[in-house]
C-alpha cells in the first residue's frame with residue numbers, strides 16, 4: 113500500500129540514480145520541440161556520450177516544456193546550468209565536449225533576461241525539469257505528498273478551506289472562484305459525484321494546457337484526486353482534445369503508473385477513499401470545451417450546450433453533482449494544499465491570486481510559454497519579457513482571450529493583468545492566449561478572423577449565434593472588401609448586442625467581443641472601409 | 655401506513671407586476687401560459703423536452719444581469735419576471751428577422767401560409783421588413799417519401815421534429831447534421847427520407863413543424879394545416895399510466 117514512507121523510498125531511489133551521474137542533459141520532447149526535431153537531437157546526444165564513453169556519467173533525459181518554444185529544440189544541461197536553443201543533432205558532440213567546461217556560446221539562450229527572470233513558476237514548476245513519463249521523477253519533486261498527507265491528516269472540508277483561502281479562480285476562462293465551486297459540489301446531495309478535468313483547449317493559438325499535460329501530467333492527476341477527496345467523488349474523467357496525441361499518450365502512461373503505485377483506484381493511501389480516472393477524447397469541436405456540451409459529449413451525445421442553471425455542480429454528468437475544472441486550475445491544487453492557501457494568495461492582486469500561464473505569440477521577439485504573477489502589466493509581458501516586436505514593426509494591439517476576447521491598444525498596456533482589469537477594457541483573461549499585433553495588420557481583418565472561427569465553431573443550437581455569427585461574418589467581409597455602407601456598420605453593432613445578450617452559451621455570448629473591442633479602439637479602420645472612403649489597410653497616408 | 659403523497663408545493667412570484675402562483679418544478683413559461691401571459695416561442699412545444707434554442711422567450715428577471723429563456727428557467731419564489739420591454743421586443747424582432755433571412759422563406763408560395771408560427775409571430779411582433787443581410791442559401795427539397803416532404807428552405811432548425819420522433823414516436827429517424835450555419839435536418843445517416851428504414855411514416859414530425867418545412871404531399875399554397883392535438887393527448891395518457 114502506498115504511504116508517505118513508500119513515497120520517500122521512491123523519491124530517494126530516484127534522487128540516488130540522478131546523483132549517480134555527474135551531468136544530466138535534459139531534452140524537451142513536448143510537442144513544440146518534438147516538431148522541431150528534438151528526438152533526433154536526443155538520440156544524437158546518447159550516441160555522442162556513448163562514443164565519448166560518458167554514458168554512465170551523464171544522463172540524457174526526456175523532459176517537458178522549458179518555455180522558449182520558438183527557439184526549439186531546447187535542451188538544458190545540469191549542473192552546468194546552460195540552456196540551449198535551436199539545437200541540431202550535429203551539435204551533440206560539441207555539447208558533450210563542453211560538459212565539464214563552459215557552455216557552448218553559439219547555442220546558449222541567455223537566461224538572465226526578463227523572459228526568464230520575471231517568471232514565477234507554480235504550475236510549470238516541474239516543467240522542463242522532470243521526465244513526464246516517470247512517476248518517480250514527479251515523486252522525487254515532492255509529488256503526491258500533498259495528496260497522501262491530505263488523505264491521512266486532513267478532512268475534505270479542510271482541503272476545500274485551503275483552496276478557498278488561496279483565492280484561486282478557474283483558469284478555463286471565466287475565472288469562477290474554485291473554492292466556491294468545490295463547496296457547492298461538496299454540499300450537493302447525491303451519493304455519486306464526478307470530477308472532470310477540462311483539457312479540450314480549443315482557443316486558436318493557445319497551448320498552455322497542452323504544455324502542462326505533456327510536461328507534468330501527474331500534477332493534474334494529483335489535483336483531480338485531491339478535488340475528488342474534497343468533494344466526495346469516486347470517478348473522474350479527463351476530457352482531452354483528440355488533436356493532442358502526445359498529451360494523451362503521457363496521460364495514459366501517468367494513469368497506469370499512478371494506479372500501479374496505488375495512487376489511484378481502491379483504498380488510496382490505505383484509507384477508505386477510492387478514485388478512478390478515465391480518459392475521454394474530445395469530439396473535435398471548440399464548443400465541446402463548454403462545460404455542459406463537454407458533459408453531453410462524455411455521455412455519448414452530440415456536444416451541445418444546454419441552458420444553465422442547473423449548473424453541473426448540482427446536475428452534471430449523468431445527472432449527478434459534478435466538479436469541472438480546467439487543467440491549469442487542477443495543476444495549482446497540489447502546491448496550494450501542500451504549501452497552504454496563504455502562500456498562494458500572497459502572489460497576485462487583490463482579486464486575482466497566484467500566477468497565470470500565457471502562450472505568447474504573434475509579432476513578438478520571444479514567443480513561447482510564460483508563467484507570470486497576476487498583476488504584472490501587459491507592457492512588462494510584451495516589451496520586457498517578450499522583448500517587444502521584431503525590428504521594423506510597430507506595436508498596435510495585443511489580443512487576449514482568443515475568440516472570446518478582445519484587442520487591447522497601446523493606451524491600456526500599463527494595465528495589471530487580472531480578471532477584472534482585462535474585462536474593463538473589453539477583453540478577457542481567457543485561457544491564456546496572447547497575440548501581439550503590429551501596425552501592418554488591419555483590425556477589421558483581425559476581427560473577421562475570429563468571427564470566422566466562431567461562425568465555424570458555433571454548434572447551431574441557438575438562433576442568435578448560429579445566424580448572427582454568419583451575418584456578422586458577411587458584414588465583415590463587406591468591410592474587408594471595402595464594399596460596406598454606413599448602414600452595415602449600424603447593423604453590425606446591433607447584431608453584436610443581440611448575439612451577446614441572447615445567445616445560449618459562452619461561445620455566442622462572447623463571439624462579438626473581437627468586433628466590439630476593435631470598434632471601440634480602431635473604429636477609424638471600419639470607417640475607412642466604408643464604400644469609397646479611405647484606404648483599407650489601416651496605414652496612415654504616406 | 656399508506657405512503658404519504660407530497661402535496662405540490664406552491665409559491666408566488668410576479669410576472670409583469672402581476673402576482674401569480676406556481677408549483678415547484680414549473681418553468682417561467684409554463685407559469686406565464688397558465689396565467690395567460692403570452693411569451694413568444696418557436697422551439698418550445700408542450701409535450702416535448704425543452705430545447706432552449708430559439709431564444710424568443712427570453713425574459714428579464716429583476717436583479718439578474720443576464721436575460722434567461724423562460725422555457726428553460728424554473729420559476730422560483732418571489733422572482734420578478736418582466737416579459738415585455740423595448741429591449742426584449744427589439745431582440746425578438748431581430749431573432750425573427752434572422753430566421754427570415756437565414757433561409758428562403760417566401761410566404762406567398764408556402765404550403766403553410768397562414769398556418770405558420772414564424773409568420774404569425776412576425777405579424778404579431780410587427781416585423782414588416784428585414785434589416786439584416788439575406789443569406790439566400792442553395793438548399794434542397796426532399797420529396798423522396800411517398801406521403802411527406804421536407805423543404806430545407808423553410809426549416810428554422812427548431813428540432814421539434816427531431817424531438818417528437820425520438821421522444822414520442824421512439825424512432826429517432828431525424829437528427830441534426832453539421833455545425834452552426836451548416837446545420838441540416840437529416841433522416842437516418844443523411845439518406846433520402848424515402849429510403850429510411852426507421853421512419854414509421856407516422857407523420858408526427860410534419861404536424862409539430864411550426865413552418866412549411868415539413869408538409870404532406872398534395873397540399874398547395876396555404877393548405878397545410880397542422881394538427882397537434884395528439885401531442886397533449888399522448889403525453890397525458892403516458893403520464894397517467
Ligand SMILES: Cc1cc2nc3c(=O)[nH]c(=O)nc-3n(C[C@H](O)[C@H](O)[C@H](O)COP(=O)(O)O)c2cc1C
Pocket residue numbers: 281282283284285286287288310311312313314315398399400401402403404436437438439441543617618619
Ligand atoms: C465555447 C466555450 C469553450 C470553452 N473551452 C474551454 C476549454 O477548452 N478549456 C477549459 O478549461 N474551459 C473551457 N471553457 C470554459 C468551461 O465551460 C468551464 O467554465 C471551465 O472548464 C471551468 O473550469 P475552471 O473553473 O477551472 O475555469 C469553454 C467555455 C466556452 C463557452
Ligand code: SF4
Pocket residue numbers: 399417569570571572573574575577578615616617618619620621
Ligand atoms: S451560443 Fe452558439 S455554440 Fe452556444 S448554444 Fe448557441 S449556437 Fe451553440
